[in-house]
Amino acid sequence: MCCMIDSDIPIINSKILREKLQENSIRIVDVRRDQEYQQGHITNAVNLPLAKLLADDSPEAIQKIAQDLGISDETPAVIYDDTFGALSSRVVWALQYIGHKDVKLLDVTFSQWKELGYEISTEVPEIETATHSVKINSEIMATAEYLEKVKENENVVIIDNRERLNYLEQHIPGAINIPYRTLATDGKILRTKEGMKTLLKNRGISEDAEIITYCGSVGTLSGLAYYALKSIGIPNVKLYVHSFKEWKSLEKPIDKQENANYWDLSAE
Amino acid sequence: MAQQLRPSKPADKQPKIDWSRRQEAENFAETVKLFRQGKIDHDMFRRYRLQHGAYGTRMTDDYAMVRIKVPAGQIYPYQLEKIAQLSEMYSIGSAHFSTRENIQLHWVILEDVSEIMQSLADVGMTSREACGNTVRNVMCSPMSGVCKDEIFDATPYALAIAKFMLRNPICQGLPRKFKFNFTCCEKHGMIRIVDVGLLPQIQEIDGEKRKGFKIFLGGGLGNRSFVGHQLEDFTPVEDLLYTSMAVIRIFDRMGDRKNLSRNRMRYLVDQLGWEKFQNLVLKERAIVKATQSVIVKLNIDDSVNEIQRPISVTDESTSIPDGYARWQKTNVEKQSQSGFNSVFIGLEAGDITANQLRSVADIIRDYSAEGFARNGFSQNIVIRYVHDDDLTSLYSKLLETGLAKSGSLTMASAVGCSGTTSCNLALTNSHRLAKEVQRKFLELNFDEDDDLRDSTVKISGCPNSCGQHQIATIGFYGGGGRHETNMFPNYTMSLGGKFDEDATLGHHTARVPVKRIIPVILKIIELFKENKQPDDTLAKWIDRVVKGNESSKITSVEDIKKAIAPIIVPPKIEDEPDFYMDYGSDTNYHTVTGKGECAA
Numbered sequence: 001m002c003c004m005i006d007s008d009i010p011i012i013n014s015k016i017l018r019e020k021l022q023e024n025s026i027r028i029v030d031v032r033r034d035q036e037y038q039q040g041h042i043t044n045a046v047n048l049p050l051a052k053l054l055a056d057d058s059p060e061a062i063q064k065i066a067q068d069l070g071i072s073d074e075t076p077a078v079i080y081d082d083t084f085g086a087l088s089s090r091v092v093w094a095l096q097y098i099g100h101k102d103v104k105l106l107d108v109t110f111s112q113w114k115e116l117g118y119e120i121s122t123e124v125p126e127i128e129t130a131t132h133s134v135k136i137n138s139e140i141m142a143t144a145e146y147l148e149k150v151k152e153n154e155n156v157v158i159i160d161n162r163e164r165l166n167y168l169e170q171h172i173p174g175a176i177n178i179p180y181r182t183l184a185t186d187g188k189i190l191r192t193k194e195g196m197k198t199l200l201k202n203r204g205i206s207e208d209a210e211i212i213t214y215c216g217s218v219g220t221l222s223g224l225a226y227y228a229l230k231s232i233g234i235p236n237v238k239l240y241v242h243s244f245k246e247w248k249s250l251e252k253p254i255d256k257q258e259n260a261n262y263w264d265l266s267a268e
Numbered sequence: 269m270a271q272q273l274r275p276s277k278p279a280d281k282q283p284k285i286d287w288s289r290r291q292e293a294e295n296f297a298e299t300v301k302l303f304r305q306g307k308i309d310h311d312m313f314r315r316y317r318l319q320h321g322a323y324g325t326r327m328t329d330d331y332a333m334v335r336i337k338v339p340a341g342q343i344y345p346y347q348l349e350k351i352a353q354l355s356e357m358y359s360i361g362s363a364h365f366s367t368r369e370n371i372q373l374h375w376v377i378l379e380d381v382s383e384i385m386q387s388l389a390d391v392g393m394t395s396r397e398a399c400g401n402t403v404r405n406v407m408c409s410p411m412s413g414v415c416k417d418e419i420f421d422a423t424p425y426a427l428a429i430a431k432f433m434l435r436n437p438i439c440q441g442l443p444r445k446f447k448f449n450f451t452c453c454e455k456h457g458m459i460r461i462v463d464v465g466l467l468p469q470i471q472e473i474d475g476e477k478r479k480g481f482k483i484f485l486g487g488g489l490g491n492r493s494f495v496g497h498q499l500e501d502f503t504p505v506e507d508l509l510y511t512s513m514a515v516i517r518i519f520d521r522m523g524d525r526k527n528l529s530r531n532r533m534r535y536l537v538d539q540l541g542w543e544k545f546q547n548l549v550l551k552e553r554a555i556v557k558a559t560q561s562v563i564v565k566l567n568i569d570d571s572v573n574e575i576q577r578p579i580s581v582t583d584e585s586t587s588i589p590d591g592y593a594r595w596q597k598t599n600v601e602k603q604s605q606s607g608f609n610s611v612f613i614g615l616e617a618g619d620i621t622a623n624q625l626r627s628v629a630d631i632i633r634d635y636s637a638e639g640f641a642r643n644g645f646s647q648n649i650v651i652r653y654v655h656d657d658d659l660t661s662l663y664s665k666l667l668e669t670g671l672a673k674s675g676s677l678t679m680a681s682a683v684g685c686s687g688t689t690s691c692n693l694a695l696t697n698s699h700r701l702a703k704e705v706q707r708k709f710l711e712l713n714f715d716e717d718d719d720l721r722d723s724t725v726k727i728s729g730c731p732n733s734c735g736q737h738q739i740a741t742i743g744f745y746g747g748g749g750r751h752e753t754n755m756f757p758n759y760t761m762s763l764g765g766k767f768d769e770d771a772t773l774g775h776h777t778a779r780v781p782v783k784r785i786i787p788v789i790l791k792i793i794e795l796f797k798e799n800k801q802p803d804d805t806l807a808k809w810i811d812r813v814v815k816g817n818e819s820s821k822i823t824s825v826e827d828i829k830k831a832i833a834p835i836i837v838p839p840k841i842e843d844e845p846d847f848y849m850d851y852g853s854d855t856n857y858h859t860v861t862g863k864g865e866c867a868a
Contacts, residue, residue, distance in 0.1 A: 164360045164375055177377065181356040202297050202379045204304065259860045260326040261852040264700040265374050265689040267362040267619035 010092060011190065011231050012078055012104040017042075018118050027070055027077045031087045032110065042080065042113060043121040046070070050087045053094060054218055057241075059134045062098045072130035073100065080106035080113070085189030086180060089223035093239055099135030105227050107188050115187075140226075142212045142238040144250055147172070150210070157209045161221040162244070165266060168257040172214065172247060175255075176203065180221040183228040190224075196232045210236040217245035280346050281639030284569055285431060286392040287337065293385035296320055300378055319402060319440070321395025322381045325374070326692050327862050333690055334359075334373045334384050335398035339430035340408035340423050340450070341369035341643035341650075345629035348641075350391045352625035354384050363625060365618040367683060367736055368447070369407050369643040370398055374690045397434060401442045403516075406430035408450040409457040410642035410650040413573075414603035414610055418452035419468045420479055421570075425505065426450040428566040429512060439516055443523030444531040446516065447488070458645060460496045460771035461487045461739060463533045464515060471502045480504040485515060486537030486545065487771070489733035494534040495771045497542045499549060507553065509566045514552035518545075575605075577637045577655050589664050591674065596659060598715045599676040603652065608637065609659060610652040613666065614676035617684040617702040618647030627669035635662045646683055646724075648676055675706075675715030679723040679806070682706045683736060687729030687746065688850070692862035696746030696757040698729035700851040701782060708786050719796070723806045725789070727759070730861075738773045739765040741807045742789060748859040749781060751838035755857050757782035757850045763792075763825065764814035766807070775814045777825050780836055783847050788832050795822055795831055 020026055021043050028045040030037050037047040046069055053065060071077050077095060081087035088105055095103040106113075114120060150156045151174055158175040160167050167177040182199065185191045191199070200207065211229055215221035219241035229237045240247075248254065303313040314324070317332065325331035336351065351371055355363045358380045359373040366372055376384065388394060398405060408426035412418065429448055433439055439446065450466045451457020459465025465484040470477050480502050487496025503511055515533075522540075524531040537545045601610045613628065620628075628649060632641050637653035644650050654662055666672035675681055684702025687694040705725055714720050728735030728745040737743030743765050749758030758781050762774030780788050796809050799820035812818035814825060822828060839847055848856045 168375065179357065181361075182358065182380075199380075199383065202300070202382060203377075204301070204379070258327065259688075261687070261689045261697045261700060261850075262360065262375055263689075264697060264703070264852045265362060265364065265619060265686065266360055267616065267621045267624065 009231060009233065010096070010104050011107050011227060014106060014108045014113060014116060014118065017078055017106060021119060025076065027075050029069060029077060029079045029091065030110070031079060031081045031091050036082070038122065040120045040122050042110065043119040044125050046125060046127055048091065050090065053091060057094060059098050059136060062094045063132050063134050066095060066098070066100065066132040067129050068127070070127045070130045071095070071100070071132060073133055075130060077103040078106055079103065080110055082110040084109060084180070084184055084224065086220040086224045089227050090218065090220045093140065093219070093223050093226060096140060097137050099133065099137055107190060109189060112187055140238055142240040144240070144242070144247055144252060147212055147240055148252060155209050157205050157211045159211060159213045159225060161213055161215045161225045165262060166216070168262050170254045170256050172244070173253050173255040178225060180215070180224055183224055190228050190231050193232050196228055207232070207234050210238070212238045212240050214240035214243040217243050219243055280633065281344060283342065283344055283392055283640070285427060287339065287394040287434065288389035288392055289394070289396070289435070290386065290389040292320060292396060293382045293389060296385055297382035300382070315400065318400035319397060320385070321398035322378070323399045324692055326688065326690050326694070327860070330378060331375050332378050332381055334376050334381055334395050335366070336371045336373070336388060336393055336395050337398045337405045338369050338371060338643050339406050340426040341410055342640055343643055344640045345632045347391045347393055348625045348629040350387060352622040354387055355625070356622045358384055362619050362621050364686070365615055365620065365643055365647045365649060367645060367647055367734070368405050369645070370405050371643070374686070401444050403433040403439045403446045403448065406433070406448045406450070407645070409452040410644045411456045411601070411610060412450065412452040414605060414608070414652055415452035415456055416602070416604045417455070419470050422450040422452065422466065422468050424568050424570040425466070425508060425566070428568045429508070432509065432566055438513065438520070442516070442520055443525045444533070446519065446533065454769040458739070458767045460484050461489050461493070461767055462496065463488060464512065465496050469502055478504050481508060483511060485549065486534045486542070488532050488534040489736055489738050490532060491529060491731050493733065493738045493773045494538060495773070497537070497546070499546060509564065510553050510556045511549070513556050514549050517556070518548050518552050573638050575637045575653055578634055578639070588660055589667060591672065592660055592663050594716055595663055595672055595674045598674045598678050600659065601677065605653070607656050609654045609656065610650050611654050611662060612644065612676035613649040613651065613671050614673045614681045615647055615649070616706055617699050624669050624671055627665070627671070631662060631665050646681055648681065673710065675710055677721070678715040679720045679725060679741070680706055680709040680715040682709070682725040682727060684727045685729055685734035691729065693732060694729035694746065695748060695859050695861060696729045696759065696782060697850045697852045698727040698735055698746050701785065702727050704851060705786060705789070719800065719804065720793070720806050737765070738762060739767040739771070740774060741765065741810055742792065743774045744780070744785065748857065749779060749838070754841050754848050755859070756838065756848045757857050759785060761788070763828070764810045766811070775825055778829050778832060778836065781838060781847065782850060784836050787835050791832050791835060792828065795828065
């Protein structure tokens with residue numbers, strides 16, 4: 001933990017990262033597509049297109065990705081994207097899932113980083129492969145089976161992070177809806193701590209609850225929600241990583257807001 | 269492409285009035301909590317919620333619609349950007365422009381409403397008294413200040429009345445909602461269909477030209493609709509506030525608080541008779557004037573708005589984008605100020621996406637010399653003070669963002685209330701129907717037909733009148749019909765409604781199944797084309813037919829009924845299953861409604 005303050009909260013302030021840019025000990029990972037990365041990235045960042053991780057997200061595959069990026073068990077890593085933090089959240093979560101202890105989500109997107117006038121480069125750093133172990137951190141993961149088992153428990157809150165109309169159309173019974181757009185604030189991928197706490201307080205969600213987040217298919221939007229909850233120190237959060245797509249394919253029960261044609265209010 | 273750089277953009281214009289009160293957001297959050305804990309009963313909470321602009325949502329207590337008030341329709345770019353953001357965070361990613369110059373966010377989780385209120389306060393806006401038994405959003409014609417036929421600009425008076433009434437104890441618990449409309453001229457406003465309608469006038473008194481209004485009282489649309497009565501020949505501006513207060517005091521004292529379906533002021537006027545009501549108002553005004561303990565005055569800010577052509581990168585290319593002529597003809601009005609235009613942006617049934625809102629904000633900054641926009645009366649947005657030389661470039665920008673639909677100022681821009689998309693009272697999906705009608709009309713190029721230009725199509729999803737069907741040339745309200753054992757959405761069609769100086773409520777003509785509405789409208793247009801006089805318009809022709817003044821083959825509403833009768837016969841369900849489904853639905857129609865909140 002050479003550089004990170006408050007390592008329980010896996011989020012790093014852009015200003016702090018900027019100060020640490022020249023320390024070669026940190027591995028910064030850009031999860032945009034290859035072409036975007038080639039056109040310019042945060043200085044010293046390496047590239048991991050998210051699609052590569054999603055193609056196979058078994059622990060062994062994640063382990064190999066980490067090793068190929070030069071991330072050992074001890075290497076501090078920082079992840080960013082340009083998709084409001086949803087893609088980078090998913091990668092941070094994957095690394096935490098295989099037991100990496102020092103990985104952080106950058107609190108701004110690449111565009112916001114540029115707007116701040118911080119350093120970018122087109123140079124691709126040399127990567128020395130490293131060795132990474134696999135120590136599955138099962139506490140942060142929810143499966144469909146697990147979710148079904150605990151969803152009626154009083155202390156469990158299930159949060160659907162898709163957009164409102166998708167949620168109204170169909171959702172896991174008992175889930176509440178916090179669209180991913182609710183999580184950001186101007187210029188940052190996450191709300192202020194105070195803002196996040198107010199949101200939960202208004203919704204009557206206890207910070208002691210076990211919270212399970214899910215979204216459409218691959219756990220990106222809900223990954224962002226996972227870290228929004230972590231940002232205020234909520235201890236027990238799980239990501240239902242395979243999300244609603246899997247839930248539906250397993251033909252699990254689904255709820256719907258009936259008797260209203262809400263889709264026709266959309267101008268999309 | 270030659271581009272010329274003009275000097276840099278001025279900073280965003282700031283509104284002159286901050287309508288917000290931040291404390292109300294926190295109170296709202298607390299009150300929701302008490303309600304959820306069962307410490308406040310349902311009725312009391314509902315009244316409180318409505319007072320703060322959060323309306324109920326169809327078949328659920330979990331969601332609300334937040335109605336953001338936009339007094340006189342004046343909306344600023346950064347306010348639109350904030351609403352864009354709020355629609356993505358707390359609503360459905362689209363916002364809705366209403367027929368009363370409000371902007372609505374639908375399907376908001378009740379517990380999130382306070383967050384919206386907080387954010388609105390950041391940009392000086394409020395939803396306070398946008399619903400409930402209060403003075404609702406004070407409207408003003410979007411052409412006020414730029415209309416060729418206006419006598420003076422009513423906007424400062426509309427804003428002053430809005431400011432005076434907001435949170436004022438005299439109107440927090442009226443028998444029912446109460447509406448003010450100001451206009452520039454008869455054509456652009458709707459002054460005869462509201463509680464108080466005001467038309468600017470100048471009268472010479474003792475050799476001195478004095479500003480004032482013609483005031484119309486007791487109009488309104490609803491289950492029973494009435495046209496307003498003119499109070500007196502001329503009401504000088506000095507009496508505007510006293511008259512308004514007098515009317516509100518009489519309504520507050522004498523309005524019906526028991527019979528929920530008859531408690532708008534128009535029923536009181538009807539019940540007392542106009543002369544008696546008129547006398548009461550005039551006497552009450554004298555009392556208001558005589559008994560003030562302190563001088564109560566309206567705070568009229570009639571300082572002149574700065575008009576400065578915004579200055580950005582101009583496209584000097586001479587190529588005119590496709591569709592420009594059609595759009596220009598049907599969306600742009602010349603202003604009284606030479607060289608400037610008002611551009612009407614049509615939205616399908618008032619809906620706009622978050623990204624489009626952001627584009628509109630940019631377009632206002634880049635093209636409007638007054639630096640803000642006005643919400644219109646027909647679920648549209650009006651960008652004014654656009655220079656002649658900037659119109660083609662503005663059109664290109666609208667094309668890029670999908671807002672360059674033609675026909676805003678024509679019959680093609682059908683109005684539809686929210687219907688079953690969100691409203692508890694709705695019987696049919698009037699919202700989608702309006703979109704379908706508009707799409708069909710544009711496909712048939714009806715917007716370019718001068719004969720149809722001054723006609724309107726307006727649709728409500730129930731017998732109440734949020735879609736203002738009674739003042740449409742062709743109006744519809746939703747209900748259910750039955751053929752054998754199956755139900756289908758069935759609209760009541762009225763013809764010949766008008767809201768100008770000959771304000772007339774539409775004549776109920778026939779019941780039309782939803783999937784026959786477009787064919788029936790087309791049939792009526794066909795009859796008109798066959799029988800019209802040279803220089804005739806559809807609106808004029810229908811007016812003559814409805815009043816029995818037409819001498820061609822079609823002489824009365826009965827003739828129209830006969831002509832459309834074959835079209836509206838219900839088919840067997842097995843021959844045409846789609847007939848029995850509403851738009852936006854793939855199952856057979858049945859009526860479902862919740863409890864209305866209008867009367868809360």
